[in-house]
Amino acid sequence: MKSVPRRKYTEEFRAAAVEQVIVGRRGLREVARSLEMSDKTLANWVGDARKGQAPVKRGQRPPVTDLEAENARLKQENARLRMEKEILKKGSGVLREGVAVRYAWIERHRNAYPVGLMCESLGVSKSGWYAARKRAPSQRAVENARLVTRMQSLQRRHRGRYGRRRMHRALRDEVGRINEKRVGRLMRQHGLQSRLRRRFRVVTTDSRHAYPVAPNVLARDFEASAPDRKWLVDLTYVATDEGWLYLALVLDLFSRKFVGWAMSERIDEDLALQALVMALEWRRPTGELMHHSDRGSQYAANEYRKVLAARGITVSMSRKASCWDNAPMESANGTVKVECVYPEHYATREQARLSITEYLTYYNTERLHSSLDYVSPSEFERRWRAENQRKEEPAS
Incomplete structure (x- = not known):
């Protein structure tokens, strides 16, 4: 037979129960029954409380004033109200559900609160709950x-x-x-909801520079026919105890896959260039490729533009102060913050670097992406390549 875990009682609950017996005018069994606990447990509490007191003859009660009795009653009522408030707060999610769901919630919390009080607070009968416990699970x-x-x-x-x-x-x-x-x-x-989305604001764009600015060739056309046709890039920052760690990302618009990234304690052209070089070496794009970014100085700088020009990559930039022109990248950036950065506390930049790298590989290979009909970016690319290979095979 499965063992039932022992109930845990707070000191406040114990004191209120003992006061009902010693100070109040109720019998021990009556009090124990109302609190849904054993007579023996309550008797032990009362015995501990009476140690050091003069013995009381059987059938006698210590003298008590009306004020003491009223204080004991009020303490008991306050304890009950606090428990009822906790029950309603924790069990609010099942109030709109059926009786069976509320019964299950009471079963999970039966060692924390009196069953009668839970049944009363959740609007079910105590007898119905006991009857449901005896039935075999459906x-x-x-x-x-x-x-x-x-x-x-x-x-x-x-x-x-x-x-x-x-x-x-x-x-x-x-x-x-x-x-x-x-x-x-x-x-x-069962408390299995995902982490709540937190607001974030990236303030890493410095468009006050003398470098040339490219037109918005992408023009919010967020569809790509194949991998390595449109890349989106952005910069963001991560807080650590050692100071900011800046992160540069390159996203393939077709599969929403992170194809390049780099991290540094400085937010400069070299950081953005490292992420771009990683993407170029990893993906080795051969067809026409468009590179879209904001107007930040890191992406407009001469050395960065030279690398793009050498590869024949079309340059596109968002309009001034228009984050919607790079919406998929902003969304991906926010996902990294919400799912990886915000839940953690990084003592060092190296700790943050390892955590983010691990998350980006998880994002690419395991995380189901809503824009890809809930498959991972890597799986989406694999299916696309398999389908194209099948189409190219000659008919037998």
């Missing part, structure tokens, strides 16, 4: 338990980054057809 409950176990495993693997939609697609690929609302409901009930 097939639906068994399936839900399996789904929750799998969702917990996925959230550990992805470090709590998956929301309802990504979790739904990951489960659908594993277990087949499943309702997205069901996934969201189970995630809420």
Whole structure:
């Protein structure tokens, strides 16, 4: 038989229970029954409280004033109200759900709060809860338990980054057809939601320079027919105890894959150039390629433009103060911040560098991307190449 974990009682709860017996005018068994605890436990508490006091004859109670009795009653009422407030706060998500869901919530918290108070707060009967406990779990409950176990495993693997939609697609690929609302409901009930999105603002663009500025050739056409046709770039920053660590990124618009990156304690042309060189050496683009950036001095500088010109790459720049001209890059930048940077505290720049590098490789190879019908960037490119190879094969 499965062992039931012992309930944990706060000192305030213990004191209120003992006062009802010693100061109040209620019997020990009556108090224990109202608090849903054993007579023996309460008797031990009362015994501990009475140590050092003069013995009281059986059937007698120590003298008590009306004020003491009222104080004991008020303490008990306050303790009850605080517990009720906690129950409603923690269980608010199941108030809109069915009775079975509320019963399950009560079962999970039965060692933290009195069952009667939870039933009253969540609007279910105590007798119904006890009856439900005796029934064998339904097939639906068994399936839900399996789904929750799998969702917990996925959230550990992805470090709590998956929301309802990504979790739904990951489960659908594993277990087949499943309702997205069901996934969201189970995630809420078991605290498996993704991290909340935080506001961020990148202030790394310095367009006050004398370098030439390219026109906006991209013109918000965020569609690409193949890999290495359109690259988007940007700079951002990461806080560490040692100071800022600046990050330069290169994104392939076709697959939303990070194809180049570099990090430095200085935000200069060399940082942006390192990320570009990584992308060029890794991808070795052969067709027509467009490079789109903001008007920052790092991307307009002479050496940077020389590298682009030597490769025959078309240069495109956003209009002044128009982040929407580079929206996919801004979105990817924000995702890096929300899923990788904000949840962490970096003591050193090296620690941040390792963490971000690990995340970028995870982003490329494992994270399901909503713009790619929920497959990873690497998988999206693999499928595209396989499809093109199949089309090029001669018919037998």
